[in-house]
Amino acid sequence: MSTTDTTDTTPFIKVSVLGAAGGIGQPLSLLLKLNPHINELALYDVVNIPGVAADLNHIDTDVKITCHMKSKSADSNSNESLNESLKNAIENSNFIIIPAGLPRKPGMTRGDLFNINANICKELAEYIALYSPNSIVLIISNPVNSTVAVFKEIFVKFNIFNPKKLFGVTILDHVRSNTFISELIDGTLPNHYNVPVVGGHSGHSIVPLFSQSNCDISNLKILNDENILDSLIHRVQYGGDEIVKAKNGLGSATLSMAYAGNKFFNIILNGYLNIKEIKISSYIYLDDSIPGIIELKNNLKILLNKNNKNIKIPEFLATPMTFDLNGIKNVDYTWVNKMNHKEQEMFFIAADFINQNVEKGINFVHS
Ligand SMILES: NC(=O)C1=CN([C@@H]2O[C@H](COP(=O)(O)OP(=O)(O)OC[C@H]3O[C@@H](n4cnc5c(N)ncnc54)[C@H](O)[C@@H]3O)[C@@H](O)[C@H]2O)C=CC1
Numbered sequence: 001m002s003t004t005d006t007t008d009t010t011p012f013i014k015v016s017v018l019g020a021a022g023g024i025g026q027p028l029s030l031l032l033k034l035n036p037h038i039n040e041l042a043l044y045d046v047v048n049i050p051g052v053a054a055d056l057n058h059i060d061t062d063v064k065i066t067c068h069m070k071s072k073s074a075d076s077n078s079n080e081s082l083n084e085s086l087k088n089a090i091e092n093s094n095f096i097i098i099p100a101g102l103p104r105k106p107g108m109t110r111g112d113l114f115n116i117n118a119n120i121c122k123e124l125a126e127y128i129a130l131y132s133p134n135s136i137v138l139i140i141s142n143p144v145n146s147t148v149a150v151f152k153e154i155f156v157k158f159n160i161f162n163p164k165k166l167f168g169v170t171i172l173d174h175v176r177s178n179t180f181i182s183e184l185i186d187g188t189l190p191n192h193y194n195v196p197v198v199g200g201h202s203g204h205s206i207v208p209l210f211s212q213s214n215c216d217i218s219n220l221k222i223l224n225d226e227n228i229l230d231s232l233i234h235r236v237q238y239g240g241d242e243i244v245k246a247k248n249g250l251g252s253a254t255l256s257m258a259y260a261g262n263k264f265f266n267i268i269l270n271g272y273l274n275i276k277e278i279k280i281s282s283y284i285y286l287d288d289s290i291p292g293i294i295e296l297k298n299n300l301k302i303l304l305n306k307n308n309k310n311i312k313i314p315e316f317l318a319t320p321m322t323f324d325l326n327g328i329k330n331v332d333y334t335w336v337n338k339m340n341h342k343e344q345e346m347f348f349i350a351a352d353f354i355n356q357n358v359e360k361g362i363n364f365v366h367s
């Protein structure tokens, strides 16, 4: 290859995965190692990361793997306990993807993970604020409805919060909606469906908008049967439980999450590199500075008033959007006025849940 060609303006892309030795972290890192746009993949964990990095290093793609494991001394509470590994893992990263934290066991809700995972998120957020404040941050760690609020509050504390660059990863709900509707119809071509999902990422906070799918499935006879539609919606809202039960104590969704996380990352990267604009939902802070947010809030306000609902518009919401070099390009608010009555009722319930989950995240940071 020529070394004299100076016309290549493609930026150097560094991606960091925090929690890379875990059930999601490993397959996600494998998929990222195959990505032709990535130059460096920094893998960080508190255990087992040298083996994962060595293994991935044998793959003959151009992505350079760097390995970062938290050292024992970084665990102490002394002033000298700077976590150099974490600092090195995230410095100069364009994207930081975070699947660090405990997964559920049968009988647990995502909310039951809050105490442990919020503490993990706190350390990671503080390091990102100090050493990689301009990166785009994708949070997978549950409970997403609350952990994203933890990140936001810490970023605000450090005065580095950029609402266009902080994402809760909720795309698995969209992936499941596409798969489950396909199964219900004829089991073919699940990824030809494109079901928008709004709200949050747990149980009744998840609102799949089947009436707004790209394939006109709202006209399908099958969905006119209220029982079939209800069980489809329930399956999407509680898809995570299906996996937790099947894994029987050995964790929650990992492979489908790695697939979904990689899909979301690629959609953002396509916008970032100006290759292709694709619309997808993510759980974000509804900051008025983001194009489309004022319209989204106005439409939600009108909807709530019209239905005499005394519900606060959530500060965070999964909503469809597009991406560019700065993170979020544009938020799509048009789904609000296209919701049918059933979807509106689901949204009101979701908003109530999200408000409680967000409050938990905010209180954790300020207590
Ligand atoms: N957003 C979503 O749609 C989904 C989210 N999840 C969540 O993702 C998280 C990870 O799930 P799994 O990979 O299955 O769990 P896992 O237990 O297999 O892996 C978690 C990894 O995080 C690491 N870790 C723990 N503390 C850490 C710290 N302080 N810094 C860096 N890494 C640390 C662990 O060592 C482990 O390797 C869970 O909270 C789970 O609930 C899971 C599926 C879907």
Ligand SMILES: O=C([O-])CC(=O)C(=O)O
Pocket (backbone or CB within 6 Å): 103, 104, 110, 142, 172, 239, 240, 241, 243, 244, 252, 253
């Ligand atoms: O259910 C869980 O705990 C993991 C998760 O978020 C999902 O699979 O959607």
